[in-house]
Amino acid sequence: MTLPPDLDAFFVANDARLRDELFDLLRIPSVSARSEHNADTARAAQWVADNLSNAGLRATVHPTAGHPIVVGEWRGAGASAPTVLVYGHYDVQPAEPLDLWDSPPFEPAIRDGKLFARGSVDDKGQLFIHMKALEAHLKVRGTLPVNVLVVAEGEEEVGSDHLAGFIEAHRDELTCDAVVISDSAMFAPGLPSILSSLRGLAYFQIDVTGPTTDLHSGSYGGAVVNPAMALARILATMHDANGRVAIPGFYDKVRDWGEKARRDIRALPFDDERFRAETGAPILGGETGYSTLERIWMRPTCEVNGLLSGYTGEGAKTVLPSKAMAKVSCRLVPDQDPREIERLMQAHVARVAPDGITVTVTALHGGRPWRAELDGPLYDAGRRALAAAFGKEPVITGEGGSIPVVGDFERILGAPVLLMGFGLPGENAHAPNEWISMDNVTRGLRAVAVLYEELGNR
Amino acid sequence: MTLPPDLDAFFVANDARLRDELFDLLRIPSVSARSEHNADTARAAQWVADNLSNAGLRATVHPTAGHPIVVGEWRGAGASAPTVLVYGHYDVQPAEPLDLWDSPPFEPAIRDGKLFARGSVDDKGQLFIHMKALEAHLKVRGTLPVNVLVVAEGEEEVGSDHLAGFIEAHRDELTCDAVVISDSAMFAPGLPSILSSLRGLAYFQIDVTGPTTDLHSGSYGGAVVNPAMALARILATMHDANGRVAIPGFYDKVRDWGEKARRDIRALPFDDERFRAETGAPILGGETGYSTLERIWMRPTCEVNGLLSGYTGEGAKTVLPSKAMAKVSCRLVPDQDPREIERLMQAHVARVAPDGITVTVTALHGGRPWRAELDGPLYDAGRRALAAAFGKEPVITGEGGSIPVVGDFERILGAPVLLMGFGLPGENAHAPNEWISMDNVTRGLRAVAVLYEELGNR
Numbered sequence: 001m002t003l004p005p006d007l008d009a010f011f012v013a014n015d016a017r018l019r020d021e022l023f024d025l026l027r028i029p030s031v032s033a034r035s036e037h038n039a040d041t042a043r044a045a046q047w048v049a050d051n052l053s054n055a056g057l058r059a060t061v062h063p064t065a066g067h068p069i070v071v072g073e074w075r076g077a078g079a080s081a082p083t084v085l086v087y088g089h090y091d092v093q094p095a096e097p098l099d100l101w102d103s104p105p106f107e108p109a110i111r112d113g114k115l116f117a118r119g120s121v122d123d124k125g126q127l128f129i130h131m132k133a134l135e136a137h138l139k140v141r142g143t144l145p146v147n148v149l150v151v152a153e154g155e156e157e158v159g160s161d162h163l164a165g166f167i168e169a170h171r172d173e174l175t176c177d178a179v180v181i182s183d184s185a186m187f188a189p190g191l192p193s194i195l196s197s198l199r200g201l202a203y204f205q206i207d208v209t210g211p212t213t214d215l216h217s218g219s220y221g222g223a224v225v226n227p228a229m230a231l232a233r234i235l236a237t238m239h240d241a242n243g244r245v246a247i248p249g250f251y252d253k254v255r256d257w258g259e260k261a262r263r264d265i266r267a268l269p270f271d272d273e274r275f276r277a278e279t280g281a282p283i284l285g286g287e288t289g290y291s292t293l294e295r296i297w298m299r300p301t302c303e304v305n306g307l308l309s310g311y312t313g314e315g316a317k318t319v320l321p322s323k324a325m326a327k328v329s330c331r332l333v334p335d336q337d338p339r340e341i342e343r344l345m346q347a348h349v350a351r352v353a354p355d356g357i358t359v360t361v362t363a364l365h366g367g368r369p370w371r372a373e374l375d376g377p378l379y380d381a382g383r384r385a386l387a388a389a390f391g392k393e394p395v396i397t398g399e400g401g402s403i404p405v406v407g408d409f410e411r412i413l414g415a416p417v418l419l420m421g422f423g424l425p426g427e428n429a430h431a432p433n434e435w436i437s438m439d440n441v442t443r444g445l446r447a448v449a450v451l452y453e454e455l456g457n458r
Numbered sequence: 459m460t461l462p463p464d465l466d467a468f469f470v471a472n473d474a475r476l477r478d479e480l481f482d483l484l485r486i487p488s489v490s491a492r493s494e495h496n497a498d499t500a501r502a503a504q505w506v507a508d509n510l511s512n513a514g515l516r517a518t519v520h521p522t523a524g525h526p527i528v529v530g531e532w533r534g535a536g537a538s539a540p541t542v543l544v545y546g547h548y549d550v551q552p553a554e555p556l557d558l559w560d561s562p563p564f565e566p567a568i569r570d571g572k573l574f575a576r577g578s579v580d581d582k583g584q585l586f587i588h589m590k591a592l593e594a595h596l597k598v599r600g601t602l603p604v605n606v607l608v609v610a611e612g613e614e615e616v617g618s619d620h621l622a623g624f625i626e627a628h629r630d631e632l633t634c635d636a637v638v639i640s641d642s643a644m645f646a647p648g649l650p651s652i653l654s655s656l657r658g659l660a661y662f663q664i665d666v667t668g669p670t671t672d673l674h675s676g677s678y679g680g681a682v683v684n685p686a687m688a689l690a691r692i693l694a695t696m697h698d699a700n701g702r703v704a705i706p707g708f709y710d711k712v713r714d715w716g717e718k719a720r721r722d723i724r725a726l727p728f729d730d731e732r733f734r735a736e737t738g739a740p741i742l743g744g745e746t747g748y749s750t751l752e753r754i755w756m757r758p759t760c761e762v763n764g765l766l767s768g769y770t771g772e773g774a775k776t777v778l779p780s781k782a783m784a785k786v787s788c789r790l791v792p793d794q795d796p797r798e799i800e801r802l803m804q805a806h807v808a809r810v811a812p813d814g815i816t817v818t819v820t821a822l823h824g825g826r827p828w829r830a831e832l833d834g835p836l837y838d839a840g841r842r843a844l845a846a847a848f849g850k851e852p853v854i855t856g857e858g859g860s861i862p863v864v865g866d867f868e869r870i871l872g873a874p875v876l877l878m879g880f881g882l883p884g885e886n887a888h889a890p891n892e893w894i895s896m897d898n899v900t901r902g903l904r905a906v907a908v909l910y911e912e913l914g915n916r
Contacts, residue, residue: 199676203774212738218657218859221761221789222753223733225743228762228784229697235687236694275681280670280780285683285814295680303679304686305777306768311785316661316823318787318859319763322738326686327769329776331679356743365774401676401776 003388007449010136011442021051022128022441023108025090026117032067032091032158041067041154044090044124048072048131048152055135057150064162067091067154071170072131074138075147077456082177083147084455086134087409088127089156089183092119093430100432114435121436122429126182126422127152129441133448145456149176156183156405164408171412178378178455179409182444184399184421185429188269189437192386192394192447194379195419197297200332200369201402202341203305206231206349207325210357214310214319221320225356228309231324234359237352238302238328242288245302245330247348253335255371257298264396265293297398301331327364331400338366367404373416381454382418389447420447461846465907468594469900479509480586480899481566483548484575490525490549490616499525499612502548502582506530506589506610513593515608522620525549525612529628530589532596532606535914540635541605542913544592545867546585547614547641550577551888558890572893579894580887584640584880585610587899591906603914607634614641614863622866629870636836636913637867640902642857642879643887646727647895650844650852650905652837653877655755658790658827659860660799661763663820664689664807666782672768673778682778683814686767689782692817695810696760696786700746703760703788705806711793713829715756722854723751755856759789785822789858796824825862831874839912840876847905878905 011018030044031037045068049059052072059072070090075083095105095118103109105118115125130150137144151174153163167174186193210227211220240246272292276284286295295301305328310321330341342363353359372379374396386394406417422444428434469476488502489495503526507517510530517530528548533541553563553576561567563576577583588608595602609632611621625632644651668685669678698704730750734742744753753759763786768779788799800821811817830837832854844852864875880902886892 201676201776203776210737210739215737216859217759217761217763217787218659218789218857220737220754221858222757222759223742223744223750224737224739225741226761228765229693231765232690232693232762232784233697235690239687239691279668279673279678279682281668281682281814282816283683283814284681285812286681292681296678299680301675301680303675303684303778304690304767304782305675305775306770306779307686307689307765307782308770309762309766310764312764312766312783316785316787317763318659318661320761321764324762324765325770326690327774329675329774331676354743356739356741358740399676400679401674 003446003450004453006140007136008446010140011445018132022125025124025128026108026119027106029106030091030154031094032155033094041091045070045154048090051131052150055131056138057134057148062166064166066162069154069163069166070150070152072150073148074134074144076143077145077147081146082455083149083175084452085149085151085174085176085179085413085415086130087151087179087181087405088130089123089153090127091154091157092122092124093157097432102433110438113438115438115441116433116435118434120434121423121427122434123156123183125436125441126444129182129422129444129448133445133452136449137452144452146452149174160405163405164412167408167412174413176413176415179413179415179417180451181406181417181419182421182448184419185423185425185427186421186440187395187397189424190390190392192390192392193397193421194382194386194394195399195421196374196396197371197398198369198403198406199300199400200336200338201329201365201367202332202338202345202363203327203329203365204342204345205325205327205362205364206234206359207323207362208234208357208359209323211320211322214322217318217320224320225354226320227357228321228324230354230357231309231326233354234349234352235304235326235328237348243286245300247302247344249344250300250341253337253340254300255334261298262294265297265398266291268293268395268397293398296400298333300333300336303329305329332369334369334371336369338368342366367402368407370407370410376416378416378418378455381451382420384454385447385451386420388450389443461904461908462911464598465594466904468598469903476590480583483582483586484566484577485564487564488549488577488612489552490613491552499549503528503612506548509589510608513589514596515592515606520624522624524620527612527621527624528608528610530606530608532592532602534601535603535605539604540913541607541633542910543607543609543632543634543637543871543873544588545609545637545639545863546588547581547611548585549612549615550582551580551615555890560891568896571896573896573899574891574893576892578892579881579885580892581614581641583894583899584902587640587880587902587906591903591910594907595910603911607632618863621863622870625866625870632871634871634873637871637873637875638909639864639875639877640879640906642877643881643883643885644879644898645853645855647882648848648850650848650850651855651879652840652844652852653857653879654832654854655829655856656827656861656864657758657858658794658796659787659823659825660790660796660803660821661785661787661823662800662803663822664692664784664786664817665820666692666815666817667780668815669778669780672780675776675778679778683812684778685815686779686782688812688815689767689784691812692807692810693762693784693786701744703758705760705802707802708758708799711795711798712758713792719756720752723755723856724749726751726853726855751856754858756791758791758794761787763787790827792827792829794827796826800824825860826865828865828868834874836874836876836913839909840878842912843905843909844878846908847901
């Protein structure tokens with residue numbers, strides 16, 4: 001597939017206008033975490049709705065208990081054509097600390113081929129790419145080969161509290177054959193990427209209690225079990241000598257990704273030493289037998305996120321602490337289930353806890369892991385679209401973190417999700433000097449335009 | 459030995475005056491930790507010096523960079539007679555929280571045979587017992603069978619910062635054959651006690667560092683060694699399954715107290731369940747093969763006093779912490795040396811620390827353990843004196859905590875130390891409603907009077 005000349009010509013002819021429109025959107029400080037920006041966030045929602053209307057979609061701003069959800073709809077392809085749902089978000093992270101920005105966060109500026117602004121890559125710029133690709137089809141050809149739904153939320157940066165409920169409540173109107181999301185990054189410059197996996201999460205607090213109050217470590221030490229020492233002994237049972245999680249049953253549901261997936265991961269241009277230097281750790285570590293990317297993408301973990309017990313100030317205080325607390329979380333991979341991992345964690349801690357203390361394990365947060373089925377028309381279309389725009393076959397990547405909304409769409413709507421991002425490593429998504437590559441905007445517009453065409457060819 | 463009738467008659471005849479004097483001393487709020495009480499502390503020092511003068515000693519108030527040290531001296535027994543040094547302290551703990559006192563802390567009150575006041579037992583009341591026993595000898599007989607030095611400091615409750623230096627600087631004037639201290643408690647009511655051992659201390663901070671900053675546990679978790687998990691694994695190596703400290707070489711210098719000492723300890727009226735209930739711990743714990751009192755008095759420990767790493771607030775935050783810290787301290791028994799234990803701890807931690815992190819062990823505080831030689835004229839005299847006053851042979855007790863000044867006297871002056879206390883369990887030494895048993899004051903006066911007589915008989 002090559003780029004359709006008519007759509008390409010539209011992007012060339014409208015280049016300046018599109019840039020102006022993107023700058024307009026980026027100028028709105030729609031910081032969802034700050035209530036003083038509520039009017040800005042509402043304004044950004046309305047801007048997206050108006051812009052979709054101008055492109056030819058029917059757009060509605062749906063209020064929620066938080067920030068509104070914008071839905072755009074075009075059903076001109078008819079009942080027999082597939083329906084594609086595009087998800088994005090128009091809210092942004094706070095811009096602070098402002099003094100670390102080289103140009104103001106809400107005054108877009110292009111330097112060295114990079115467009116700097118809060119929201120440029122996360123996610124206004126990438127949402128805009130979809131909006132303009134749809135517009136190109138509708139303006140140039142008057143039609144699209146697929147029915148289209150656009151769902152743009154304003155709470156992604158604050159936990160997407162109202163999105164899953166909205167999808168549930170509107171599941172009939174939102175029924176679709178595929179979900180496409182551009183809110184991630186390419187593996188490297190010039191290397192188009194499809195993000196195929198996300199890890200899930202099971203987050204716990206472990207509380208160990210011994211004596212009723214802190215005791216004098218001289219008068220009682222040696223005769224009372226020390227809760228902090230007991231906690232350390234519990235935590236030390238979480239891994240074996242090979243860095244594997246040693247909670248019985250932990251790996252029972254872990255799917256084998258197969259030799260091909262591992263070969264593909266190992267073929268990616270990844271530099272362990274550069275990654276190590278980025279973290280500042282003396283050497284890398286982890287589970288024996290896996291590469292760094294495999295450890296982050298396809299293997300589950302058990303990490304201590306926090307520890308607190310007894311005296312933590314300066315100098316020496318001889319207390320035998322009454323309590324000790326650890327925050328412990330597991331990153332999960334398919335098909336691990338956070339609730340089952342909670343049961344296994346509870347049983348393991350109860351089994352290894354020493355006598356002389358009481359211990360409780362409280363589940364604080366959970367999310368399912370996700371992995372795409374990489375076969376099928378959605379992924380074939382994605383691959384061809386990216387290859388056409390970037391002149392290179394896309395690579396398949398993973399992600400060690402969690403994006404709960406992906407699982408929500410798949411679970412509630414029963415449609416496969418394609419994650420096709422145009423960010424780049426080092427784009428400062430949540431940091432000062434956020435940027436998106438202008439070349440990726442240009443190629444992204446073409447890739448997405450081709451994607452809609454490809455999705456209609458079936 | 460029975461009570462000498464002449465001294466006994468003096469105490470009976472002067473009972474009301476002695477009580478008034480003790481009340482006077484207790485009314486002075488000589489709180490060494492509070493600079494607003496500096497004038498009170500100075501007044502208490504002068505009170506002690508004046509009272510010693512009235513008894514017939516030569517008394518001097520020595521200024522220090524902190525609170526003064528009072529020295530009383532009587533050398534009438536001649537150069538061939540032994541010299542006994544009595545140590546006590548005239549400063550007291552702060553009295554707060556005041557609203558928990560049933561009567562004001564600096565208005566002495568007797569209820570149910572208990573004299574309530576801040577400092578009643580710790581240590582004004584016990585120092586006073588010595589002052590009045592000396593006075594009894596000098597007033598009734600005009601002489602003492604031994605030369606006497608009284609050293610009363612005003613900084614015991616704030617670390618005795620200037621005492622060791624003072625003893626060093628005045629070692630010639632303070633040369634003596636025995637040191638007697640009454641600043642401890644009897645094992646139980648009616649059971650006179652000689653405190654024969656104190657544990658020492660080696661206090662460390664262990665700092666583990668991994669990545670330069672806290673990392674996202676999704677994006678990095680599994681490929682970078684977690685410092686908090688590494689710390690837990692290090693701490694878990696500190697004990698074996700029997701509760702013994704597993705640091706190689708840790709027990710090499712631990713002296714065997716012998717079967718008789720263990721038999722004596724086991725013969726003491728001690729109730730494990732009552733002790734457990736006092737702590738609130740579900741069950742007691744510790745080193746296999748030792749009783750609770752043995753664990754606290756004659757066995758060394760390794761305790762975690764504090765833990766801190768990563769996120770410790772409410773809820774879930776998915777950080778892979780950059781650092782993890784533990785405060786760890788060992789209680790030591792003869793002949794463990796805090797500096798040698800530091801070397802062993804350093805070597806052990808270096809050996810067990812996992813790859814992928816750096817770890818440092820910093821010694822914060824150290825103190826030597828102490829154990830009395832229970833044979834010899836000083837202890838024989840102490841036993842006989844207590845038996846005469848209480849009608850019962852004293853028991854030999856231990857203490858799990860540390861009183862550094864005991865080792866200082868022994869080390870600098872080369873004289874044995876006798877710890878003969880008249881407090882009782884539950885006397886609230888550092889808490890509201892501190893008290894001393896009036897019966898113990900009465901018997902204590904007789905015991906100490908006999909002690910000086912006994913010490914001259916050799």
